[in-house]
């Protein structure tokens with residue numbers, strides 16, 4: 645059976661993209677690439693090196709020169725992958741709250757997007773990849789074999805993020821998490837370049853009342869349909 649080789653999963657924060665994308669890639673034996681980690685890496689390195697986040701040129705120059713590598717987990721500590729910036733392991737640093745609060749601004753800079761989009765495309769060209777983000781189906785790989793748009797209400801996504809923070813042992817407040825989520829949605833959706841939106845040919849899945857297993861079987865069902873469509877096109 646043919647398989648969709650490039651799978652794009654987009655959607656807002658905490659819609660379930662990384663859980664579903666990671667599990668799906670594992671089941672298919674595909675590479676998993678979380679493109680949000682790349683925007684986070686640029687943001688963290690800028691903060692760490694004292695680059696002014698508001699200085700678009702400086703942040704863009706940093707994105708151009710720094711080397712980001714996302715590899716299989718190098719440490720068994722619950723991570724989905726390892727993130728290296730110029731060889732330094734920053735896997736957990738990119739999850740810090742200060743990165744959360746600055747990453748939307750960094751990812752709105754066209755120059756930063758240009759650099760990272762090019763890197764993502766060259767990975768996509770190798771095929772057998774599940775790529776997750778905000779603009780994968782619309783900009784990075786508009787000719788992806790399968791596009792899924794995962795969504796959930798902002799309250800449900802804030803609830804998931806809040807529980808995640810508590811589980812990690814961080815201090816958290818639901819109302820603060822909800823307003824931060826609404827703010828990020830706004831910046832991600834309103835930016836001029838590659839805003840968060842579903843591609844016209846994306847299949848939308850609302851994950852509000854679905855468990856991880858249920859979402860996974862919905863997506864696997866979609867893959868089977870795409871398989872048959874590809875098969876029909878190849879052998880009409």
Ligand code: DC
Pocket residue numbers: 657679680681683684747748751752776777778779780828832
């Ligand atoms: O998915 P995430 O929360 O790790 O993403 C971090 C930020 O990066 C988020 O504010 C949106 C941005 N992003 C983007 O603009 N384009 C992508 N393809 C992936 C993430």
